[in-house]
Amino acid sequence: MRRTEIRLSTDERPVLARFPRPARVAGYTVLLAFALLYALPFLVQLATAFKSDPEAASHPLSLLPSDPTAAVFRQLTGSGGSGEGVPFLRWLGNSTLVTVVVTLGRVLFDSAAGYALARLRFRGRAVLVAFVVAVMAVPPVVLLIPKFLVLNTLGIFDTYTGMIVPLLFDAAGIFIMKQFFESIPREVEEAARIDGAGVGRIFWYVVLPMSRPALITVTLLSFQGSWNEFTHFLVATQSSDYETLTTGLARFVSGGLGAGTQYPLKLGAALLSTIPVAVLFFCFQRYFIRGANAGSVKE
16 A cells, blocks of 8 residues: 655644744743633632631632641531531532433433434424524523423422433534434445344444444533533522532522631532542543534545
8 A cells, every 4th residue: 555645834734833943932831821820710729628717818819728738628528527517418419410310311312312313314304403403592591480480380390300301401412413423424324224223223233332422522511511500400499408519509608508708618619529520521531522523524
């Protein structure tokens, strides 16, 4: 097989690579400065979580605690003996339950609906595709009151069912899966159909295993969206027994629990709630980028 060498012209190189070395160093320095600027709030959050209340109030922006302590985390996990007013573990359990069920449901329903819109030919398909795109354009805030009325009418207000079921379907996930399925060559499905496989077997055993980048993308988006969901839980629940990390922390920060500033406790709780999403994203970010760009390339 003959090897073909492809050389990049000057115009095809990265922008900073076209400039002299001093200019590139200055450019990277500016980018690093902006990166540190964006990372500063997270560093302050991390440092404050290991401070005492007096130190956090007197030196709120210092990045090095003078006397680091993990008392905040012991208090949040219930091992410190003084965290009775902060039911962090209950918030964590509710968030974990809702997030796991919603993520699994979205991946299943979004992939099935995306495959149906991409490959099946039926009357009204174009209308459904337009409807999915239209739903993506609707601001979620305008649906808060109708959502509350529907949940209350169905009798599932302030229940796990009311928290989970409305989040099981996601228009953005359906659109991502549809675009990815359309990029898969039809010859693969035709070969499976010749071997006697039906639509269900082709979807489950042929197409779905080839869609790992898109599935990981939808999983990440579903996990992040349901873990950080706030407005839906605000109108779907009322009892403190169904509070999640977002609604519980919002009530805590607004002064609904405890007294005083309690900056280390608040930022420590926020830090713990951020870790799962951050770890998941950094572990699968390359698949996320592939899945997000897969729909724009068709063979």
